[in-house]
Amino acid sequence: MKVPxxxxxxxxxxxxxxxxxxxxxxxxxxxxxxxxELLDTTDGNLASHLKGLExxxxxxxxxxxxxxxxxxxxxxxxxxxxxxxxxxDALEKLIKQQKSG
Amino acid sequence: MEEKEIKxxxxxxxxxxxxxxxxxxxxxxxxxxxxxxxxIGAVAAYYxxxxxxxxxxxxxxxxxxxxxFNSLVGQLLIIAIVVFVASVGTGxxxxxxxxKIKEQAIWGSTSKALLFNMATPLIAGGLLMFIxxxxxxxxxxxxxxxxxxxxxxxxxxxxTFTMVKYLGLxxxxxGLIAACLPGYGLLFWAIGFGLLHIIYGSMMxxxxxx
Numbered sequence: 303m304k305v306p307x308x309x310x311x312x313x314x315x316x317x318x319x320x321x322x323x324x325x326x327x328x329x330x331x332x333x334x335x336x337x338x339e340l341l342d343t344t345d346g347n348l349a350s351h352l353k354g355l356e357x358x359x360x361x362x363x364x365x366x367x368x369x370x371x372x373x374x375x376x377x378x379x380x381x382x383x384x385x386x387x388x389x390x391d392a393l394e395k396l397i398k399q400q401k402s403g
Numbered sequence: 404m405e406e407k408e409i410k411x412x413x414x415x416x417x418x419x420x421x422x423x424x425x426x427x428x429x430x431x432x433x434x435x436x437x438x439x440x441x442x443i444g445a446v447a448a449y450y451x452x453x454x455x456x457x458x459x460x461x462x463x464x465x466x467x468x469x470x471x472f473n474s475l476v477g478q479l480l481i482i483a484i485v486v487f488v489a490s491v492g493t494g495x496x497x498x499x500x501x502x503k504i505k506e507q508a509i510w511g512s513t514s515k516a517l518l519f520n521m522a523t524p525l526i527a528g529g530l531l532m533f534i535x536x537x538x539x540x541x542x543x544x545x546x547x548x549x550x551x552x553x554x555x556x557x558x559x560x561x562x563t564f565t566m567v568k569y570l571g572l573x574x575x576x577x578g579l580i581a582a583c584l585p586g587y588g589l590l591f592w593a594i595g596f597g598l599l600h601i602i603y604g605s606m607m608x609x610x611x612x613x
Contacts, residue, residue, distance in 0.1 A: 317412070320412070320416065321415070321416070321419055324416040324419045324420050324423075325419055325420070325423040327420060328420045328423060328424040329423055329424050329512075332423065332512070333512075336511060336512050339508060339511070340419070340422065340423055341419075390413070390416075393409050393412065393413060394413075396406075396409055397406055397409055397410065400406045401406075
C-alpha cells in the first residue's frame, strides 16, 4: 500500500493553519478578530500561525485603519489556494487507499 | 494518520467553511410564525375591506397624509406594519436563541452581509411603494411588496441557507402573477407572505432546527 504522505503539505501539518486556510478559501477577506472568535484561539497562537502562512506566501496581509483602530485582514493567495486543494486531495486519497487496502 | 482522524479533519474544515461564510442560525420556527402572523393580518384586512362602507375610490392625485392615514388604506397599512414588526421581532429573538446554540455570533461578518443584502431592496422597494401610495396607486403595493421581498431573499440566499434563495424566487413569481390579476392582491399577499413562509419555515425546521 503506497500512501502519498509526501503530497501532504508540511505547512498544513498544524490544525489551526488548515482551519485558517479553510476560512480564507470561502471568504475574500477575513479580519484578525473574527478569525480569533471563530477559531476560538489566543492572539499569540493565531498571530504566529498567520505569520507562518504568510512566510509560505499562502496568504496576503492587508493593514488598514477603521477610524483610528488598526484593522488587519487576510486574503488567500493563488499559491495558497492551490496548495490547500492539493492537500485536501491528498487527504481524500489517503482515505480511499486505507479503505481499499 | 488514522482514517477517522482524517475524516474528522475534513468534517471540521467543511463546518468552518460554512460557519465562516454563511449565517446558519436563521430559525425555521420564526418563518412558520411569520407566516401565521401574515395570515391573521390578511384575515383582518379582508374583514376591514368587506365591512368598510366608505369605498376607496381610485384617485390618481395627491392625498394629504391626514386623509391617507384615516382612510381604509391607512388602516391596512397599520396592519401591514404590525405584521412586519411582529415577524421581525420573533425572527430576532428565535435567531438569537439558535445562534447561541450554534455558537455563532449573531452580529458577525456573515449576519452583517446578510442584513445589508436584504435591506437594500427592502428599503428601496418600501420607499417606492410609499411614494406610489401617496399618489393613490394602491394596486401596485401588493404585487411589488412581494417582488421586492423576493429580490431581498435572493440576495440574502448567498449568505445563508440556499433554500432562502428559492423562497425568494417563489415570492417574485407570485408577485408577478398578482400584478397580472388586479383585484386579487390580498389573496396573493396571503399566499406569498403567509402560506410560503409556513411551508418554508416547516422545511427549515425539520431539516436544520432539530
